[in-house]
Ligand code: TYD
């Protein structure tokens with residue numbers, strides 16, 4: 225859409241949508257007030273063509289799938305999200321809120337890779353060498369040398385990478401990098417795109433892996449990582465509740481693996497440590513025999529995670545009933561409450577309802593439906609559900625409980641953590657084998673599930 229006669233162009237700083245004139249709402253991502261004016265970059269959109277030119281065609285039969293092509297990061301959680309380790313020559317974007325732990329994670333990765341005798345370059349545009357040293361001292365001993373560079377000028381960084389030839393490069397953060405011949409400020413959409421483009425070419429030409437850090441920005445003029453998602457090979461988001469110590473690394477895009485894997489970490493005094501058994505972690509401190517609390521099982525990628533759903537239902541004091549959903553979809557909760565009212569005859573239209581996924585996890589899997597329904601019923605009737613029971617199943621509009629995938633893995637995870645009863649879709653029961661110690665209750669609709677509890 226860019227008009228080449230104009231010397232400036234408008235960009236959406238959320239998704240990178242371009243427009244010749246200012247718009248109140250972005251047609252791309254539907255956000256309001258996100259357009260910023262920037263000078264036209266003389267190369268325009270040529271980054272796509274250049275990236276293609278630097279790649280030679282390969283013969284399918286000659287492509288090796290040897291795992292040596294991947295560098296192990298030392299974090300199993302991160303390796304799994306990456307699809308088995310860092311692919312050589314790939315560009316990986318690590319996005320997340322400021323202060324969530326991106327620099328810490330990547331510095332720890334540097335530590336483990338350098339200990340593995342690999343050459344790593346950490347480029348920081350945000351912190352001084354001393355600050356990085358202080359952080360490095362917190363996370364532990366570096367057996368081998370890690371090279372640090374405090375620099376924001378893209379040409380200098382490019383030359384250094386070419387001369388020094390590291391196997392892995394960290395760019396922290398992309399919003400501080402700038403190219404001299406672009407007149408807009410560092411962090412602007414054109415600078416961020418151009419820098420990413422340069423790193424993409426470097427990664428492909430030199431066959432090195434580059435991590436770029438991108439801060440998610442709610443407001444301000446700095447372009448967010450979403451602008452770059454389509455340009456890089458892999459997009460990971462590091463998220464978590466500021467008040468909780470655990471962090472979740474989520475794959476959003478991955479050209480070299482599945483995208484629905486998550487890695488769970490905990491922020492400690494000496495950096496991040498992996499959480500190998502997230503279910504145990506999530507269920508820590510849950511109330512026993514409290515009404516409104518239900519344990520459900522959700523699949524995150526190939527891994528089942530048990531989580532606690534909490535509901536609080538009480539008569540409303542005002543005309544309009546209030547509903548909130550934390551950690552899950554608000555509209556879905558409203559829909560499930562309507563199903564409950566219509567199909568199970570439970571009068572909750574004049575009740576306030578608050579539904580919360582404990583621990584700050586965000587889950588939108590339909591398999592949580594039955595758990596949400598039962599937690600609402602449990603709170604409404606003020607009757608606790610047995611604490612050794614887990615629940616999963618998708619609920620349809622007629623109140624039917626529909627089959628979900630990977631039922632066996634879910635039951636196995638529950639069994640491992642000492643659960644005794646499982647309420648699940650009857651259509652999925654036949655997929656579950658070897659679970660003698662588990663009492664399996666197959667239900668066809670929400671009435672049967674409610675009757676059981
Ligand atoms: P940081 O990696 O600087 O975040 P980002 O690069 O995403 O902006 O993480 C900063 C936070 O992590 C800060 O609040 C302090 C905390 N932290 C620890 O709790 N333990 C540690 O060992 C380290 C290095 C940081």
Ligand code: MG
Nearest residue numbers: 326327350396
């Ligand atoms: Mg940082």
